[in-house]
Amino acid sequence: MATDKEGINADLLRQDRSKATLKPISACCDIPELGDAKPLSECSNPKLPGPCKDVQCAFEKSGFLTDNLTLKKEVYKKHLRQWAKNHDGWSDAVEKAISDCVDKDLRQYLDIPCKAYDVFTCTGIAMLKKCPDAAWKC
Incomplete structure (x- = not known):
């Protein structure tokens, strides 16, 4: 067994997929980045604090919001469907996100x-529920 300079067993740091885990289920689905690079970059330097401000910034710069509380549903649907094509x-997973998170008005x-x-968290949960086998890591 290999150990690093702090004595940590390096083999333990590697994920063993044959063993059970109690990680949050979200860690098990490798969902590719949903945002476009330019808005994400504009909202990352500096990264805005809190759970809302950075997501709000990315949604605003991506054109997904009319105002702070109104989603441009057709714009977000188009983005998600184009993302799925790529x-x-x-x-x-995208269609589940659209039906659960865009066509319905949910609060998180x-x-x-x-x-x-609200929309981004719901989107992640919906996509997790339909995670393709190839993206499942646990």
């Missing part, structure tokens, strides 16, 4: 109202 195996109940957070 990522094999993700069409079912962050302490402050944040439409971008």
Whole structure:
């Protein structure tokens, strides 16, 4: 067994897929980046604090919001469907996200109202539920 300079067993750091895990299930699906590079870059330097501001920024710069509380549903749907065309195996997950998160008006109940957070969190959960086998890591 290999150990690093701090004595940590390097073999333990490698994921053993034959063993059970209690990781958050979200860690098991390798969902590719959903955002476009330019808006993400514009909202990353500096990274905005909190769970809403960075997602809100990325949604605003991507043109997904009319205002802080209103999603441009057709624009977001078009983005997700185009993303699915560029990522094999993700069409079912995208359609689940659209039906669960765009066509319905759900709240994720962050302490402050944040439409971008609500939609993005819901999108991630919906896509996790339809994670393609090839992207499943656990």
